Amino acid sequence: MRRLFLILYTLWATFWFVGLFLLLFPAMYVFLQREAWKPYAHYCNRLWGKLFFPIIGMPVKVTYEFRPIPHQAYVFCANHFSYLDIAVMGLVLKNYYAFVGKSDVKKVPLFGYMFAKLHIQVDRNDPGSRTKSLQRSLKALQNERSVFIFPEGGIRAEQPPKMHQPFQNGAFVMAIEQQVPIVPISLLNTYKRLPDKTKLRLHPGSVRAIVHAPISTLGLTQEDVPALKERVFQVLNQALTGIETSKRTSRRAKARR
Secondary structure, rough: HHHHHHHHHHHHHHHHHHHHHHHHHHHHHHHHHOHHHHHOOOOOHHHHHHHHHHHOOOOOEEEEEOOOOOOOEEEEEEEOHHHHHHHHHHHHHHOOOOEEEHHHHOOOOOHHHHHHHHHHHEOOOOOOHHHHHHHHHHHHOOOOOOOEEEOOOOOOOOOOOOOOOOOOOOHHHHHHOOOOOEEEEOOOHHHHHHOOOOOOOOOOOOOEEOOOEOOOOOOOOOHHHHHHHHHHHHHHHHHHHHHHHHHHHHHHHHHHH
């Protein structure tokens, strides 16, 4: 019975996922035609999330240890365990940011067009593509547009909430190059709502995230990249594994009663 419910719920959510995107796409298409209009296309993406998650009954609950200034540039770094992560970020952040994501996305009809025009694509198997994506990211930061990166380099974790290591260097190189803060973001349970290791099944419930305090890069050089990577990893890891440890302790305490 539960399996049938999850299939029906997934189909229901998929209908709204696609339907809302198609409804908003004409406006996105217009706004994507000029650089000065692209922030409005970005807002359309955020509007999509504001409509989609309430409709499917999946509230997004965010704890803000820090609220990013909307018009300041940051490098946002989050763990990446689920395809739901990208969709959630529009509700977590109000900033105008560019995702750095896989070039495979461009193959998806309409969505791929939007992503290619609005965000930064990278083919991780092509060193030349990585160089170009870094250059585009640096240009975005120079223009006071934030950049969002999953430093694990994709959904690569074998046992969430344990992250894949080592982190890729890109986010940390560009943050130091432009001397902008890095803001870690912990996506605590998206892998439970849309697991990557099983058949496509969306599980109802809330999504939880934490926006952590920024980590300054002022005065750092490229020699500090390894230490900066470790610092960001520890912030994310403490939030991710700390909650799981707390849950296990609570379950054991209940079992003893």
